[in-house]
Amino acid sequence: MQKFDVVVVGAGTGGCTVAKKLSSYGFGVCLVDYKAKGSIGDKVCGDAVGKHHFDDLGLAYPSGDELERLISGVKIYSPDMETIFYIIGEGLHGFMINRRIFGQRLLKDALDAGATLLDSTKVVGPIIEDGYVRGVIAKAIDSNETVELKGEVVVDASGVSSAIRSKLPPQMEIETKIDREDLIIAYREIRKVKETPPEPDLCEIYLNLEAAPGGYYWIFPKSDTTVNVGLGVVVSSLQNPKELLYRYVFQRFHKRFFDDSSPIHGGGGFVPTRRPLGSIVGNGFVVIGDAACHVNPIHGGGIGPSMVGGTIAADVISKVLEESRPSREELWPINVKYMQSYGAKQTSLDVFRIFLQGLTDDLLNYGMKYRLIKDEDVLKVSLGEELHLNITEVTRRIFRGMGRLQFLNRLRRMANLLKEAKAICQDYPVSPEGFPEWRMRVQRVFERAKSLVE
Numbered sequence: 001m002q003k004f005d006v007v008v009v010g011a012g013t014g015g016c017t018v019a020k021k022l023s024s025y026g027f028g029v030c031l032v033d034y035k036a037k038g039s040i041g042d043k044v045c046g047d048a049v050g051k052h053h054f055d056d057l058g059l060a061y062p063s064g065d066e067l068e069r070l071i072s073g074v075k076i077y078s079p080d081m082e083t084i085f086y087i088i089g090e091g092l093h094g095f096m097i098n099r100r101i102f103g104q105r106l107l108k109d110a111l112d113a114g115a116t117l118l119d120s121t122k123v124v125g126p127i128i129e130d131g132y133v134r135g136v137i138a139k140a141i142d143s144n145e146t147v148e149l150k151g152e153v154v155v156d157a158s159g160v161s162s163a164i165r166s167k168l169p170p171q172m173e174i175e176t177k178i179d180r181e182d183l184i185i186a187y188r189e190i191r192k193v194k195e196t197p198p199e200p201d202l203c204e205i206y207l208n209l210e211a212a213p214g215g216y217y218w219i220f221p222k223s224d225t226t227v228n229v230g231l232g233v234v235v236s237s238l239q240n241p242k243e244l245l246y247r248y249v250f251q252r253f254h255k256r257f258f259d260d261s262s263p264i265h266g267g268g269g270f271v272p273t274r275r276p277l278g279s280i281v282g283n284g285f286v287v288i289g290d291a292a293c294h295v296n297p298i299h300g301g302g303i304g305p306s307m308v309g310g311t312i313a314a315d316v317i318s319k320v321l322e323e324s325r326p327s328r329e330e331l332w333p334i335n336v337k338y339m340q341s342y343g344a345k346q347t348s349l350d351v352f353r354i355f356l357q358g359l360t361d362d363l364l365n366y367g368m369k370y371r372l373i374k375d376e377d378v379l380k381v382s383l384g385e386e387l388h389l390n391i392t393e394v395t396r397r398i399f400r401g402m403g404r405l406q407f408l409n410r411l412r413r414m415a416n417l418l419k420e421a422k423a424i425c426q427d428y429p430v431s432p433e434g435f436p437e438w439r440m441r442v443q444r445v446f447e448r449a450k451s452l453v454e
């Protein structure tokens, strides 16, 4: 048995962030990952990260081999590709990164700060004593030898697999299961292409419910002759994203662009695209990143939020370990801080996600064509501001003509719910006593959001 102040499960973007911070405060941190050290960070991903995350976290921008391209915004295509939204602005600047090199940088930062890495070691479950998580049970991948790692606090940063969170008893009051409607399964390839996309500093997102039910497909430029191209579908659609990517993207919609292209790497993964878990703390326990559903529900970006969650968690854990026991009550400020910052935006965007997933390609085409939401307002919403609708007399006439006036009403009700969801999160209870009632309030908003879906 080995003892540490904090055991962090998973050396991804969230785990390395929390380990680096806590180690730099002088705590003994063990970072456990089932990957071998040199493969940490090597994850199937869209490889796009917003610049604002680096600014907010005081993290140096990617450079050298870690940086593959500077991005100045996103183009969103309607299903018929007749309308393109240009979402461009300072808030949308970002980087296409080499995921492995970026992950290795974060790992090095954590190790340089003093964290201990136990790589090639799979965590199989929590050690629970007296209602507290006191450590984890792990197995060395090569020898299958069992290791017990004890810690005052265990942080589950194991990504969507949530090695610890999914095995917690109900008394911890942390959700252990994620609905299939709230999970995206995506397949992506890095492809060598013969020509550079026409606007290589813009990431392209294509909405098309036939090709990507409940999700979207993307083409993100990497080098001049490589792109990151992928497609995600909601798990409950039971569709195979690789098959759809080949059928619709390579062989139909973008056949000319992908003719004579070849895959360099392909792979898939899951993304939890829903509001964050209502509570991410328990006695001796914190969960962050994908394991806590800390992902933007609209575009599935989770690198930034995992680092935001890691930073908040480290700051509160360090205070608690200096002053008292890491009980659920003492760790509660992690919930408050996350919800009042990124969590509020994420929760309101989840209302929007549920609404979008319930539309048809026709409604998306018309909604975008008549700019019921303007390009600049999409940018504002993605930055966490209120959703402004652009319903004019002209659009009202057009939608009445289509017999879809009701749709405009539903859109208006959705925009109000989005505001309501955000306000509820900003009113997150300051202690666990208020949690059951708060959870009910959120649940009611989401029941209403689901009732807006046709």
Ligand SMILES: Cc1cc2nc3c(=O)[nH]c(=O)nc-3n(C[C@H](O)[C@H](O)[C@H](O)COP(=O)(O)OP(=O)(O)OC[C@H]3O[C@@H](n4cnc5c(N)ncnc54)[C@H](O)[C@@H]3O)c2cc1C
Residues within 6 Å of the ligand: 009, 010, 011, 012, 013, 014, 015, 032, 033, 034, 035, 040, 041, 043, 044, 045, 046, 047, 048, 049, 121, 122, 123, 124, 157, 158, 159, 160, 161, 162, 163, 186, 187, 188, 230, 268, 269, 270, 271, 288, 289, 290, 291, 295, 300, 301, 302, 303, 304, 306
């Ligand atoms: C196809 C795809 C495209 C994406 N595109 C983007 C994008 O462009 N931009 C963006 O911001 N986000 C994107 N995401 C989401 C992003 O990858 C995640 O949100 C982000 O990596 C979450 O970080 P994390 O630290 O929570 O988890 P991860 O980065 O997944 O790290 C978890 C770590 O835990 C380890 N681990 C897991 N289980 C165990 C265990 N039992 N024992 C020990 N170790 C374990 C894993 O090896 C891994 O190193 C994408 C995801 C997918 C699947």
